[in-house]
Amino acid sequence: MTLAEYFTDPILRAPSIGCMLMCMTAGVLGVVLFLQKKLLLSETVSHAAYPGALVGLIALALMGPEMEPYAFAAVLVGAFVFAWAGLKTVQFLENRFRIHADAALGFSLALFFGLGVLLTSWVQAVFPLWSNQAETLLFGQAATLTDGHLWVYGSLTAIVLTFVCLCFRPLQTLLFDRGSSAVERAVQLLLLLAIVVGIRSAGIILVAGMLIAPAVAARALARSLGPMFVWAAVFGGLSGFLGNVLTTHVRLPTGPAIVLVSTGFALLSLLVSPSRGVAFRFVRKYRFHLRCREENLLKELWKKGRMVRKGWVGFRLKQQGWVVRDGQWLHLTEDGKTKAAGIVRLHRLWELYLTEQLGVEAVRVHRSAEEMEHILTPELEERLTKVLANPEKDPHAQPIPPRRP
Amino acid sequence: MNPYSGVGFFEFFGVLLQRLFSGSSLVSDEVQLAVLCCSAVACGLVGPFVVLKKMALFANALSHTTLLGVACAFLLVGTTGGLLLGALVSALLTAAITELLGRVFRLSADASIGLVFSALFALGIVVVTVWLRNAHLGVEAVLGHADALQRSDLTLAVTLLGFNSVFVLVFHRQLALVAFDENLARTLGFSAVVWRVALFFLTALTCITAFRSVGVLVVLALLIGPYLTARLFCQRLGQLLLWTPVLGITACLIAVAASRSLLSTTGVPLSTAGILSVVIGLQFAVAATLKTLSTRRKICDTKIG
Numbered sequence: 001m002t003l004a005e006y007f008t009d010p011i012l013r014a015p016s017i018g019c020m021l022m023c024m025t026a027g028v029l030g031v032v033l034f035l036q037k038k039l040l041l042s043e044t045v046s047h048a049a050y051p052g053a054l055v056g057l058i059a060l061a062l063m064g065p066e067m068e069p070y071a072f073a074a075v076l077v078g079a080f081v082f083a084w085a086g087l088k089t090v091q092f093l094e095n096r097f098r099i100h101a102d103a104a105l106g107f108s109l110a111l112f113f114g115l116g117v118l119l120t121s122w123v124q125a126v127f128p129l130w131s132n133q134a135e136t137l138l139f140g141q142a143a144t145l146t147d148g149h150l151w152v153y154g155s156l157t158a159i160v161l162t163f164v165c166l167c168f169r170p171l172q173t174l175l176f177d178r179g180s181s182a183v184e185r186a187v188q189l190l191l192l193l194a195i196v197v198g199i200r201s202a203g204i205i206l207v208a209g210m211l212i213a214p215a216v217a218a219r220a221l222a223r224s225l226g227p228m229f230v231w232a233a234v235f236g237g238l239s240g241f242l243g244n245v246l247t248t249h250v251r252l253p254t255g256p257a258i259v260l261v262s263t264g265f266a267l268l269s270l271l272v273s274p275s276r277g278v279a280f281r282f283v284r285k286y287r288f289h290l291r292c293r294e295e296n297l298l299k300e301l302w303k304k305g306r307m308v309r310k311g312w313v314g315f316r317l318k319q320q321g322w323v324v325r326d327g328q329w330l331h332l333t334e335d336g337k338t339k340a341a342g343i344v345r346l347h348r349l350w351e352l353y354l355t356e357q358l359g360v361e362a363v364r365v366h367r368s369a370e371e372m373e374h375i376l377t378p379e380l381e382e383r384l385t386k387v388l389a390n391p392e393k394d395p396h397a398q399p400i401p402p403r404r405p
Numbered sequence: 406m407n408p409y410s411g412v413g414f415f416e417f418f419g420v421l422l423q424r425l426f427s428g429s430s431l432v433s434d435e436v437q438l439a440v441l442c443c444s445a446v447a448c449g450l451v452g453p454f455v456v457l458k459k460m461a462l463f464a465n466a467l468s469h470t471t472l473l474g475v476a477c478a479f480l481l482v483g484t485t486g487g488l489l490l491g492a493l494v495s496a497l498l499t500a501a502i503t504e505l506l507g508r509v510f511r512l513s514a515d516a517s518i519g520l521v522f523s524a525l526f527a528l529g530i531v532v533v534t535v536w537l538r539n540a541h542l543g544v545e546a547v548l549g550h551a552d553a554l555q556r557s558d559l560t561l562a563v564t565l566l567g568f569n570s571v572f573v574l575v576f577h578r579q580l581a582l583v584a585f586d587e588n589l590a591r592t593l594g595f596s597a598v599v600w601r602v603a604l605f606f607l608t609a610l611t612c613i614t615a616f617r618s619v620g621v622l623v624v625l626a627l628l629i630g631p632y633l634t635a636r637l638f639c640q641r642l643g644q645l646l647l648w649t650p651v652l653g654i655t656a657c658l659i660a661v662a663a664s665r666s667l668l669s670t671t672g673v674p675l676s677t678a679g680i681l682s683v684v685i686g687l688q689f690a691v692a693a694t695l696k697t698l699s700t701r702r703k704i705c706d707t708k709i710g
Binding site for chain 1: 459460462464465511516518519520526528530534620622623625626628633673675678686689693
């Protein structure tokens with residue numbers, strides 16, 4: 001199966017395009033929630049939508065089996081009403097009874113989902129024909145999406161993207177400070193819509209995951225709001241598509257597949273993001289650590305003349321042309337001597353600066369200088385030289401090596 | 406023959422009282438009631454600390470991710486003890502990864518909880534559907550099987566109840582200290598980390614054990630709901646620790662009786678777990694209305710006076 005077939009094949013195209021659009025929308029809205037530190041609101045709202053979706057199904061079931069084609073619409077309306085009620089319950093508990101967001105979210109989640117469980121058992125007992133539909137709601141089923149659903153998904157995506165583009169400034173303000181309530185209400189409305197629509201493809205239980213992971217991935221890569229939206233949309237779209245591919249090949253339920261793919265993206269970008277990634281942070285740390293050890297060895301060689309030392313640090317110094325090996329002994333080269341003298345100069349300058357300018361006793365300055373010698377830049381060295389009037393002796397009466405051009 | 410078949414809501418309590426003093430062996434309704442009550446008390450003792458420590462959504466995440474552990478244990482071992490162990494391992498894993506994401510990756514608490522629980526839960530569902538080919542386990546994990554409880558569930562629930570009550574009775578001071586003010590705990594010479602981990606273990610154990618019998622969401626409802634209701638009227642932790650279990654037991658009694666009477670009158674077997682969480686919600690609603698009315702009257706009186 002080629003890649004293009006996922007977009008052209010009449011059976012495959014609706015699920016794959018639908019999932020992509022849905023996850024893009026969810027990712028973009030997830031960014032807003034992420035920055036407001038309210039990601040778990042999506043969890044509560046999606047669970048609150050469950051009884052609503054069931055109420056919609058039950059209403060249809062009462063009207064008769066010929067109404068089955070309208071199930072999508074009925075589920076949407078019911079789920080939206082209940083998701084809204086869930087959101088209001090959380091806000092009511094928080095504002096009226098001053099319950100912390102954590103407990104308020106948990107409590108309304110349990111209540112609404114409990115109502116959902118109650119209704120499920122009712123549907124199973126009274127309308128057994130519809131109970132399959134009810135179970136689909138829990139875990140999602142993208143494979144049966146049709147072109148008709150695409151119109152709903154497409155228009156929702158269009159609305160959300162237009163909203164984000166048009167209201168970019170107000171959104172920025174909102175994320176700093178909960179001031180502009182009209183925008184906040186609009187965001188909440190779109191969030192409810194996205195979650196309610198997303199239930200069809202990812203299921204009640206995991207629709208929240210569609211919002212969370214792309215936002216996390218985007219935050220790791222972006223430094224400002226605009227790029228973050230773009231990244232979230234890209235990651236959302238990609239994970240929607242790949243999740244759907246997984247579903248068609250391995251027969252996984254759609255919701256879990258999408259969530260696993262997007263979590264993979266999130267972990268990957270948390271690890272390897274150039275600016276905030278953990279991998280690069282560790283690499284930077286390790287390289288600094290290695291440089292410190294190299295410079296310390298150079299310093300020692302400079303003081304002692306020659307040393308017996310095996311291992312990685314010595315090898316690195318040799319590679320850089322600062323030492324030569326003679327039998328088991330390491331010697332400094334001319335370059336190495338200059339380099340080592342520079343480090344010793346920084347060390348002694350800093351010691352002098354601490355005693356003369358900051359009034360620290362001479363016996364206490366060594367440890368600080370041990371660290372600063374690796375950090376001081378040439379500009380700082382120049383300033384220190386100027387402030388200390390080009391000194392020649394450090395506080396321990398040792399000569400300060402002269403500055404090399 | 407189940408003596409409860411066909412009884413209404415109020416008759417249920419009559420039959421229950423009669424049978425309580427007759428000393429006959431337990432029937433399914435009574436096993437269900439006993440398991441739910443034990444779970445309610447066990448959750449009610451831990452719930453206040455969970456809410457105070459703002460661990461409610463963490464408990465939610467924990468009960469979701471348990472599915473992964475249970476499914477893996479089912480694949481590997483297949484016994485009840487193994488399942489519990491698997492659940493405990495997955496709870497530890499959840500906590501560890503959440504902590505790791507917060508510390509190493511510098512994610513905020515909500516993002517790390519959300520990421521971990523959705524990923525692990527998704528993995529759990531994948532294991533369940535692909536390897537076990539048993540979608541029912543997934544549904545049952547979420548919804549619980551509160552309507553098909555057995556004696557073994559009762560043993561488990563009683564064990565949990567015993568453990569929780571002893572632990573909370575002995576260590577409630579330390580738990581309260583850590584829940585309210587970790588810094589104070591540290592200055593008074595308690596290791597905040599040890600007690601935080603203890604509280605976490607207690608929560609995990611409660612979630613896991615209760616989850617086996619009553620499902621994810623009833624655990625959450627029992628942990629948070631009765632406490633929030635009790636808090637409307639009590640100010641002190643001691644009182645709260647008394648009233649939260651009492652409210653929980655009341656909710657269980659009402660829920661089981663309602664479930665039975667609905668079955669008698671309409672013939673529809675409704676999920677007792679669902680009814681229970683609705684009852685807990687109604688309890689809060691009634692208490693909140695009463696509280697609002699009484700404060701309003703007080704305000705009116707002071708204005709007139």
